[in-house]
Amino acid sequence: MKPDVICLMASSVDGRTLPSRWRPKGAAGDLFEKVHDELGGDAWLIGRVTGQEFAKGTVYPPTTTEQFPRTNWIIRRDAKAYGVVLDPRGKICWGRSDIGGDPIVVVLAEAVSDAHLAGLRSEGVSYIFAGETKLDLARVLDILSQELGVKRLLLEGGGGANGAFLRAGLVDEFDLVLCPVIDGAKGAPSVFDSPEAESGERAPITAMTLESTKALEGGALWLRYRITNGSAIGAQASHG
Helix, strand or coil: CCCEEEEEEEECCCCECCHHHCECCCCCCCHHHHHHHHHCCCEEEECHHHHHCCCCCCCCCCCCCCCCCCCCECCCCCCCCEEEEECCCCCCCCCCCEECCEEEEEEECCCCCHHHHHHHHHCCCEEEECCCCCEEHHHHHHHHHHHHCCCEEEECCCHHHHHHHHHCCCCCEEEEEECCCECCCCCCCECCCCCHHHCCCCCCEEEEEEEEEEECHHHCEEEEEEEEECCCCCCEECCC
16 A cells, blocks of 8 residues: 655745755754654655765675665565655665664665665665556555555655655645745755656645645744645656
C-alpha cells in the first residue's frame, strides 16, 4: 500500500527556502524540526542536492573487483524512522550511515557502478533500486512500504524532489511552516521546482482543502492542506 506522503517545508513569506538569505535573521528558529517531530513520520525523504549537505565523506574508491546484484540491500528494518535520499547516479559519498540517528537508505538507479555500491556497503549504508537509469517515484514508495513498512513519509525537499513527486500525483498533503521572514531577491530555491525540460508540466491537483492552521512561536504559521490528485502525468524523474 502506498504510504501517505506529506510534503513538509518551511519557507519565507515569499516562498523561498534558503534560511541563510532570510531577514530578519534567526526568526524561524527550530520550527521546522519541531513540526517534523510532531508529524512523526516512519521515514523522511530528500533529493540529492539536499542529501549532499549531510554527507561527510569525500570519495569512494573508483574501482572494485566485486560485482553486486541490482537488488535492494537493507541493513536495518527495525528503525523508528529512516532517512531516504534520492541519488540515482550514486554521487554522494556519505562518510556516515545515519542522520540524526535515522539510518540512511539511498535510492539508486541500476546503472550505478559496482564501486559505488562497494562504498555504500563499506559504510553500512542501505540502498534500494527504483529504475534502470531514472527513478520511478511510485516504485520508490512501493518499495519503502513493502521493505520497511513505511506508512507515513515526510517529503522534505529540495524543490526538485518535491516538484517531481507533486507532478507525479504522489503528494497527499502539503504542510507549510510559513515563517515571518522575507528573502526578497532572485536566485533562491523554492518549495516546488522543476528542471527546464519539465517547466511546462503541471501537477494533476484537482483540489486543495485546508485541514488546519496553527499559530507557532514568533509569528509563524503551520498550514496543512489535503491534496486531491487526478490522473498523474507520469512518475519517472531524474534527481542528479
